[in-house]
Amino acid sequence: MESLPIHAVPGVGTTSVGLLVLTGVAALGAAVLLGLAFAAFVQRRSRPYLLIVAAFLALLGRSAVVGVSVLGVVSPADHHLFEHGLDVVLVALVVAAVYYARTVRLEVPTS
Numbered sequence: 001m002e003s004l005p006i007h008a009v010p011g012v013g014t015t016s017v018g019l020l021v022l023t024g025v026a027a028l029g030a031a032v033l034l035g036l037a038f039a040a041f042v043q044r045r046s047r048p049y050l051l052i053v054a055a056f057l058a059l060l061g062r063s064a065v066v067g068v069s070v071l072g073v074v075s076p077a078d079h080h081l082f083e084h085g086l087d088v089v090l091v092a093l094v095v096a097a098v099y100y101a102r103t104v105r106l107e108v109p110t111s
Contacts, residue, residue, distance in 0.1 A: 054093050
């Protein structure tokens, strides 16, 4: 008996137009958010902003994993390992940013 990932749809290939369009939109959105987060980090220069930049980089990485999977570079098993591994990284970075921002006193920039 063949095992399917929980969110796989039998009979639908990984190269379906809908999946490619959705992944493209997700990658574009993640890239825009990454750019905005990086601009905010450059302006604020604080650790929480750097952690948010890294979190958006992980979000963009999820789209990259789908892209290399569609190209056949990554197996379905590795795809899920990388994808859900990036989920863990993303959540950890956001939690770390919030925790750090709430526990550290306001940093005074030195000029």
